[in-house]
Amino acid sequence: MNKDLTVGEPQKVLWQFCMPLFGSIIFQQLYNIADSFVVGKFVGENALAAVGNSYEITLIFIAFAFGCNIGCSVVVSRLFGTKIYGEMKTAVYTSLIATGVLCALLMVFGVFGCEKLLHMIHTPEEVFADSMLYLDIYIWGLPFLFFYNVSTGIFSALGDSKTPFYFLAASSLTNVAMDVLFVKTFQMGVSGVAWATFICQGVSCLLAVVVVLKRLKGISVEDRVAVFSWPLLGKIAVVAIPSILQQSFISVGNIVLQSVINGFGPSVMAGYSAAIKLNNLVITSLTTVGNGISNFTSQNIGAEKLERVRQGFRAGWKMVWILCAPLVLLYFLAGRYLLYLFMEDITGTAIDTGVLFLRIVAPFYFVVALKLVADGVLRGAALMGRFMIATFTDLVLRVILAVALAGPMGSTGIWCAWPVGWIIGMILSLIFYCISFRAGGSSAVRTSDKNGK
Numbered sequence: 523m524n525k526d527l528t529v530g531e532p533q534k535v536l537w538q539f540c541m542p543l544f545g546s547i548i549f550q551q552l553y554n555i556a557d558s559f560v561v562g563k564f565v566g567e568n569a570l571a572a573v574g575n576s577y578e579i580t581l582i583f584i585a586f587a588f589g590c591n592i593g594c595s596v597v598v599s600r601l602f603g604t605k606i607y608g609e610m611k612t613a614v615y616t617s618l619i620a621t622g623v624l625c626a627l628l629m630v631f632g633v634f635g636c637e638k639l640l641h642m643i644h645t646p647e648e649v650f651a652d653s654m655l656y657l658d659i660y661i662w663g664l665p666f667l668f669f670y671n672v673s674t675g676i677f678s679a680l681g682d683s684k685t686p687f688y689f690l691a692a693s694s695l696t697n698v699a700m701d702v703l704f705v706k707t708f709q710m711g712v713s714g715v716a717w718a719t720f721i722c723q724g725v726s727c728l729l730a731v732v733v734v735l736k737r738l739k740g741i742s743v744e745d746r747v748a749v750f751s752w753p754l755l756g757k758i759a760v761v762a763i764p765s766i767l768q769q770s771f772i773s774v775g776n777i778v779l780q781s782v783i784n785g786f787g788p789s790v791m792a793g794y795s796a797a798i799k800l801n802n803l804v805i806t807s808l809t810t811v812g813n814g815i816s817n818f819t820s821q822n823i824g825a826e827k828l829e830r831v832r833q834g835f836r837a838g839w840k841m842v843w844i845l846c847a848p849l850v851l852l853y854f855l856a857g858r859y860l861l862y863l864f865m866e867d868i869t870g871t872a873i874d875t876g877v878l879f880l881r882i883v884a885p886f887y888f889v890v891a892l893k894l895v896a897d898g899v900l901r902g903a904a905l906m907g908r909f910m911i912a913t914f915t916d917l918v919l920r921v922i923l924a925v926a927l928a929g930p931m932g933s934t935g936i937w938c939a940w941p942v943g944w945i946i947g948m949i950l951s952l953i954f955y956c957i958s959f960r961a962g963g964s965s966a967v968r969t970s971d972k973n974g975k
Contacts, residue, residue, distance in 0.1 A: 525681025527818045528603055528825040533837035540814040542683035547810040549694035551803045557715040558799050560701040562864040567792045567872060569712055570864060572652035574795020578780040579639050580660055583628055585769030587671040590621045592813065593762025595675035596902060599817045602679055603824025608743040615749045617672055617758055625668040632661035643781040646788060652712040659716035666727035673730035678817045685733060693726035764906035768913045775921045782928050782936060790933050793875025796864035801883060804849050808842055808891050812898030819902025832959055835899050842891035853884035879937045886941040889948050896951035908954035916947025
């Protein structure tokens with residue numbers, strides 16, 4: 523059901539809107555966690571390392587899908603907030619068409635380029651074949667990834683965060699069952715978890731696209747709606763391209779880090795693979811809450827309610843810290859027991875690597891959570907230059923420090939780079955938020971006039 527985010531008490535509105543988004547991303551992360559759990563338990567340490575190694579490359583494609591989601595979502599929510607429904611429909615159709623073209627180009631790149639990327643990150647010979655097998659299947663499922671992400675962006679723009687949650691809950695739970703069936707019963711190895719993900723994502727994508735089109739059909743407009751608009755594509759690109767660059771830079775940084783980590787051998791790779799899945803569960807969940815705050819911000823700027831944006835930031839800050847508290851305690855105190863889910867050897871290098879990583883980074887989830895709330899407001903206001911500066915500074919610092927510290931400190935130095943980057947990035951994001959939304963909100967008003975009206 524569509525929901526107007528420009529009315530109601532901001533804190534209550536954000537909780538009602540963002541919690542299904544938070545639940546959705548938890549289930550979405552189950553795809554990757556289930557893959558690692560099943561191969562780690564039923565195939566072996568090398569298979570776990572191969573899936574984790576491949577995951578860093580899949581993040582490149584996820585970056586583009588995420589950018590399409592955000593670009594479409596911010597523009598559509600702005601038009602929904604201003605109640606320009608005909609143009610809003612055109613923005614949706616334009617997004618779907620542009621996404622299809624971009625996806626096709628990336629599939630060509632994936633087919634011919636993934637093997638070279640695996641060589642570039644110094645993938646060990648013992649995990650290379652399984653890494654390549656996983657990626658070969660993953661590439662053919664890219665249309666499902668892209669169109670599902672755009673569909674969820676449209677749902678969020680319309681104030682509906684529950685429908686994507688229902689789709690993801692069903693498909694994620696089914697994926698877990700299919701992972702076990704394909705790997706344990708059919709003995710398909712790494713290809714089993716890849717095919718399970720392919721099938722489940724495909725079904726959820728088709729259902730999401732059908733429901734989106736049906737939802738749009740129910741919104742009445744007086745004039746005939748155009749199916750494509752270059753000006754609207756430009757507005758979408760203004761938000762999408764920086765978001766893609768941000769996520770792509772994250773992916774490139776992760777690939778550099780993976781290359782360094784690979785030099786420590788399969789056991790450290792396996793420990794990192796398991797721990798980073800748990801870490802990404804938190805970071806991606808908080809990022810999704812930030813995306814919800816972007817939709818809240820965009821709708822309210824469209825409705826010229828800037829004080830609600832400031833109220834939304836304060837409410838979002840409280841919300842993410844409440845969500846962080848139990849996760850920080852769980853990872854710091856019980857991380858070892860969570861890592862047991864992914865591996866059989868509970869006393870070796872792999873498990874010790876994962877535990878150390880979680881204990882170093884988990885206390886700083888409060889820091890990155892605050893940064894992601896500020897980033898959500900900046901992105902919702904289409905202040906992408908400031909958003910990119912804060913994000914890129916964080917990423918560059920993390921990569922440089924990880925590479926520099928890996929020599930004298932070993933793999934521990936890599937893990938220590940995370941908190942430093944997060945702290946600097948948070949400071950910059952808060953400075954840019956305060957500058958943009960100080961009393962009067964002049965920056966946000968100018969951005970609204972340029973991009974949303």
